Amino acid sequence: MDQFECLACGPIASREPDSPSFCPACAEPLFLVPAARSCGKTIHEDLPLALERFADFLPLDAIDPGLSLGEGATPLVRLERTGASMGLSAVYAKNEAQNPTGSFKDRGTAVAVQKAVSLGFKRIGTVSTGNMAASTAAYGARAGLETFVLLKEGTAVTSLKAAGIYGSRLIAVEGDYGSLFRASLDVGKRLGIWFMNSIDPYRMEGYKLTAFEIYLQMGRRSPRFLFVPVSSGGHLLGLMRAFEDLEREKLITTTPTFVGVQARGCSPLAAAFAAGLERYERPTEVRTIAHAISNPTPPAGNAVLRLIRDRKGLLLAVTDEEMLEAQRQLAGAEGLFCQPESATTLAALKHLAAAGRITENSGEAVLVLTGSGFKTPRLLESLPFEVHKIPLSGLESCLSRLIR
Amino acid sequence: MDQFECLACGPIASREPDSPSFCPACAEPLFLVPAARSCGKTIHEDLPLALERFADFLPLDAIDPGLSLGEGATPLVRLERTGASMGLSAVYAKNEAQNPTGSFKDRGTAVAVQKAVSLGFKRIGTVSTGNMAASTAAYGARAGLETFVLLKEGTAVTSLKAAGIYGSRLIAVEGDYGSLFRASLDVGKRLGIWFMNSIDPYRMEGYKLTAFEIYLQMGRRSPRFLFVPVSSGGHLLGLMRAFEDLEREKLITTTPTFVGVQARGCSPLAAAFAAGLERYERPTEVRTIAHAISNPTPPAGNAVLRLIRDRKGLLLAVTDEEMLEAQRQLAGAEGLFCQPESATTLAALKHLAAAGRITENSGEAVLVLTGSGFKTPRLLESLPFEVHKIPLSGLESCLSRLIR
Numbered sequence: 001m002d003q004f005e006c007l008a009c010g011p012i013a014s015r016e017p018d019s020p021s022f023c024p025a026c027a028e029p030l031f032l033v034p035a036a037r038s039c040g041k042t043i044h045e046d047l048p049l050a051l052e053r054f055a056d057f058l059p060l061d062a063i064d065p066g067l068s069l070g071e072g073a074t075p076l077v078r079l080e081r082t083g084a085s086m087g088l089s090a091v092y093a094k095n096e097a098q099n100p101t102g103s104f105k106d107r108g109t110a111v112a113v114q115k116a117v118s119l120g121f122k123r124i125g126t127v128s129t130g131n132m133a134a135s136t137a138a139y140g141a142r143a144g145l146e147t148f149v150l151l152k153e154g155t156a157v158t159s160l161k162a163a164g165i166y167g168s169r170l171i172a173v174e175g176d177y178g179s180l181f182r183a184s185l186d187v188g189k190r191l192g193i194w195f196m197n198s199i200d201p202y203r204m205e206g207y208k209l210t211a212f213e214i215y216l217q218m219g220r221r222s223p224r225f226l227f228v229p230v231s232s233g234g235h236l237l238g239l240m241r242a243f244e245d246l247e248r249e250k251l252i253t254t255t256p257t258f259v260g261v262q263a264r265g266c267s268p269l270a271a272a273f274a275a276g277l278e279r280y281e282r283p284t285e286v287r288t289i290a291h292a293i294s295n296p297t298p299p300a301g302n303a304v305l306r307l308i309r310d311r312k313g314l315l316l317a318v319t320d321e322e323m324l325e326a327q328r329q330l331a332g333a334e335g336l337f338c339q340p341e342s343a344t345t346l347a348a349l350k351h352l353a354a355a356g357r358i359t360e361n362s363g364e365a366v367l368v369l370t371g372s373g374f375k376t377p378r379l380l381e382s383l384p385f386e387v388h389k390i391p392l393s394g395l396e397s398c399l400s401r402l403i404r
Numbered sequence: 405m406d407q408f409e410c411l412a413c414g415p416i417a418s419r420e421p422d423s424p425s426f427c428p429a430c431a432e433p434l435f436l437v438p439a440a441r442s443c444g445k446t447i448h449e450d451l452p453l454a455l456e457r458f459a460d461f462l463p464l465d466a467i468d469p470g471l472s473l474g475e476g477a478t479p480l481v482r483l484e485r486t487g488a489s490m491g492l493s494a495v496y497a498k499n500e501a502q503n504p505t506g507s508f509k510d511r512g513t514a515v516a517v518q519k520a521v522s523l524g525f526k527r528i529g530t531v532s533t534g535n536m537a538a539s540t541a542a543y544g545a546r547a548g549l550e551t552f553v554l555l556k557e558g559t560a561v562t563s564l565k566a567a568g569i570y571g572s573r574l575i576a577v578e579g580d581y582g583s584l585f586r587a588s589l590d591v592g593k594r595l596g597i598w599f600m601n602s603i604d605p606y607r608m609e610g611y612k613l614t615a616f617e618i619y620l621q622m623g624r625r626s627p628r629f630l631f632v633p634v635s636s637g638g639h640l641l642g643l644m645r646a647f648e649d650l651e652r653e654k655l656i657t658t659t660p661t662f663v664g665v666q667a668r669g670c671s672p673l674a675a676a677f678a679a680g681l682e683r684y685e686r687p688t689e690v691r692t693i694a695h696a697i698s699n700p701t702p703p704a705g706n707a708v709l710r711l712i713r714d715r716k717g718l719l720l721a722v723t724d725e726e727m728l729e730a731q732r733q734l735a736g737a738e739g740l741f742c743q744p745e746s747a748t749t750l751a752a753l754k755h756l757a758a759a760g761r762i763t764e765n766s767g768e769a770v771l772v773l774t775g776s777g778f779k780t781p782r783l784l785e786s787l788p789f790e791v792h793k794i795p796l797s798g799l800e801s802c803l804s805r806l807i808r
Binding site for chain 2 (some may be wrong): 007017048065066068069070073074076077078080081095098099100101102123134137138139141142143144146148150151153160161162164165166167169170171172173174175176179180183187190191193202208217270327328331332333334335336337372373374375377380383385386387388389390391393395396398399401402404
């Protein structure tokens with residue numbers, strides 16, 4: 001039986017895996033207590049699946065490869081040109097867009113689905129505006145589980161249909177997203193549907209694998225800075241816990257400084273951090289193109305605030321214009337086309353470099369690119385590109401004219 | 405200096421890397437002559453990049469990791485449920501959609517760009533209706549090369565803009581695609597723009613890596629059948645040559661039976677194969693949703709016909725309805741959302757299984773899924789999914805009603 005803890009209140013007496021994942025005392029999210037292994041924990045680099053390589057660090061008794069879609073093992077790409085433009089020589093992108101459904105969510109879904117199947121669950125679900133829907137729908141299909149996707153009203157039709165093609169039941173729910181998030185956990189518990197939402201403890205365990213891979217790809221050490229977009233807070237907390245795991249196993253001696261990034265138009269955590277508050281306030285207005293990180297009531301928000309403060313990290317907000325500019329810079333200078341939400345990481349690094357808070361001597365900065373730009377084609381269509389229309393006979397003269 | 409050969413006429417006297425890649429005698433495409441290595445060729449499984457792992461088999465003097473986007477190392481996913489539905493137990497998908505720009509093209513672009521940069525080229529280009537454009541644009545941006553993308557008139561705006569975000573020059577050319585293909589090579593040669601089109605010899609070398617990975621993932625042997633969509637023919641020929649490389653190095657004793665698949669609405673090669681012709685005929689009409697494999701004058705077509713016949717392979721055509729059904733089956737039963745063009749492979753396997761030509765005792769079948777379904781959102785929007793619209797208060801009753 002897995003043990004759970006609240007980072008504020010400590011261990012929790014007992015809890016079923018699909019129970020609402022909040023501490024009964026303080027309502028903060030719950031985490032798995034890392035299992036001790038008498039012989040220590042090992043990374044099995046020779047095994048094919050990421051889940052198998054890092055199995056010692058996961059709360060799974062066994063890994064069923066039949067449930068995996070080959071998630072993980074994503075590249076760490078050096079951004080030489082981008083770094084140089086800020087006077088930095090060691091900037092990297094961890095490209096989570098290369099996961100099976102094009103986002104980091106697959107890391108978490110893969111672990112939660114392994115657990116759900118091992119416990120005999122027949123039904124799963126999630127609450128999502130996009131990436132999470134596609135990921136949960138895909139892994140649900142892979143596992144042969146009945147899958148329910150609850151969509152906030154107004155979700156883009158492409159995201160919705162992407163979940164639909166995997167055969168999920170699609171339900172558009174009117175009303176407040178935060179209330180839907182909590183209602184899904186309660187109702188799901190009664191109906192035997194495991195709603196593996198953004199801060200599901202097993203989902204957060206999956207996010208650890210991104211950090212373990214960064215550790216290996218950096219040559220078995222921590223980068224100096226890790227930049228990650230923040231919405232619910234689950235992704236950032238999962239990454240943080242991975243470095244704690246590595247520290248506990250004496251595999252590293254230092255952990256990275258975490259920089260969580262929000263969209264200015266919905267930045268309750270960055271605002272609370274800047275104001276020195278212990279608890280965030282719900283913003284009165286939400287206005288950003290960054291739908292995937294636009295969460296006015298992040299369920300792990302206060303835990304993120306506390307941990308970032310304790311560990312001398314940062315929470316920043318960037319504007320829509322800044323993230324779109326960073327998105328184009330990553331594509332144009334590095335060949336990496338990510339979602340604007342992912343590009344917030346570069347926009348934040350640019351702020352810190354411009355302010356002299358990160359310099360050439362500061363050490364490596366890793367940007368976690370959370371999702372693929374190909375999944376948000378609507379944003380592309382509004383971009384103004386020049387297309388030269390010519391007849392075939394005009395090809396040579398057109399090319400000659402365009403050559404720099 | 406690399407040596408080239410025509411598969412029909414033999415070695416070619418001399419040729420510059422960016423010269424039009426056709427045999428001066430018979431107009432068939434040219435290939436690199438595999439370099440001999442006195443000490444044999446080794447797979448370096450411990451190296452991080454796919455290009456580095458298989459470097460002994462590539463015509464590159466060195467690999468510059470700075471030009472890579474982390475292409476390759478894609479999963480081989482077992483399709484248990486899909487196989488069982490046909491009475492087969494060993495069906496696999498090689499998911500090339502997990503490449504950096506979401507398609508197999510990245511394999512070829514990665515090698516061609518390594519070569520271009522090592523030879524001092526400053527400009528590259530391609531002719532494309534979609535996947536190739538995004539891939540060439542991305543790697544061109546990564547390498548800091550000026551990149552020109554020639555688009556057939558009528559290319560979907562999303563494909564076009566996806567190339568645009570990487571900073572490529574976009575040129576929409578009126579007129580025949582086959583003529584544009586050849587004109588680009590001639591004009592490019594004069595202007596110092598290496599047009600790395602679908603049958604560029606270095607591009608085809610890159611496609612070999614997919615086959616090398618399948619070989620490793622199958623436990624260092626060949627699968628019995630390899631299914632691949634066929635457009636220009638370059639992808640299939642690259643995969644074939646990889647197994648020849650492995651045979652030459654005595655790493656395998658048998659090669660797979662290749663099954664090339666076309667869309668019924670544009671299937672010059674499947675038609676010629678069925679009619680026992682040595683040369684294909686241009687179809688009088690082209691009508692298919694499978695734009696990525698809709699090529700009425702495939703430049704490597706006659707080479708494909710000859711090799712498939714010589715090696716007892718097959719060329720088949722499937723209808724749009726069959727590929728769309730297969731696309732939904734892969735998503736719904738396996739959690740793999742690919743382009744309809746990729747799903748032609750499953751549609752073809754279903755034909756062969758239904759006809760009793762592939763049975764439980766035939767051995768493994770690997771389907772090469774060439775591109776991500778997330779890149780063709782337009783097709784999604786016409787799919788009829790049921791969305792249940794409810795208020796938050798109706799969540800429990802709605803879910804209770806939907807549960808199977």
